[in-house]
Amino acid sequence: MAQFEKHVFICTQGPYCEFDGDPTAIFDRLKRLVGAHGLNEKIRINKAGCLNQCGHGPMLVVYPEATWYGNVQVDDVEEIVDRHLLNGEVIERLRYIAPPGNNKHVDHYPAEVRAFKDATEEMQKKRAALRQATLAQIQARAQAE
Ligand code: FES
Known part of the structure; x- marks a missing residue:
């Protein structure tokens, strides 16, 4: 198997993102849609631990372009697949750009x-x-x- 062209890491194991949405369902839906497009050998969908951006989740990041998406919900997954993974378009309304410094904002939990x-x-x-x-x-x- 060749190297993957893209990796998507979803924070499914951090302590906060699963209280902002359903990252495991996001992971499952991403895997299913990528598979449905026959892209399992080109795009890898990975569960990840905390991505150190707690309080802005559910959080995911797409590499190699290092595009971060925050507050992703299950209903956003199809758009991420269609626009970003298939067509390389960044979805600005979901884009997360980490501010400098400590990016964890967890006091509201x-x-x-x-x-x-x-x-x-x-x-x-x-x-x-x-x-x-x-x-x-x-x-x-x-x-x-
Ligand atoms: S818990 Fe998801 S980024 Fe920290």
Whole structure:
């Protein structure tokens, strides 16, 4: 398989974008439409972690042109595919240009969202610890054999 011509990264795993819309549904619809156009070998749709633009989501970015779109909703996906991915046209009404400095604007989220963020980070720490323990077990078994 040749290298992809475009990558689309959607923040599906950051702690805030999923409270601005439905990034997983955006991902699913992008994948389906790109596949329907027979472009799976040219355009890669990827889930991504936080893109560090929290509070402006759901956020996605298209490379290699580095065009960012913010506040994307599921109903915008067909337009992104038709105008941008198929025809190279930037959709100005969705375009997100990061201001200089700290681009996270998360103070407006309710306390429940911040609690979700904290719980998510705790789960990620536990996962990393479990991974380390698993690797240590594998290495110990390999050394014993
Ligand atoms: S949570 Fe999506 S950009 Fe940070």
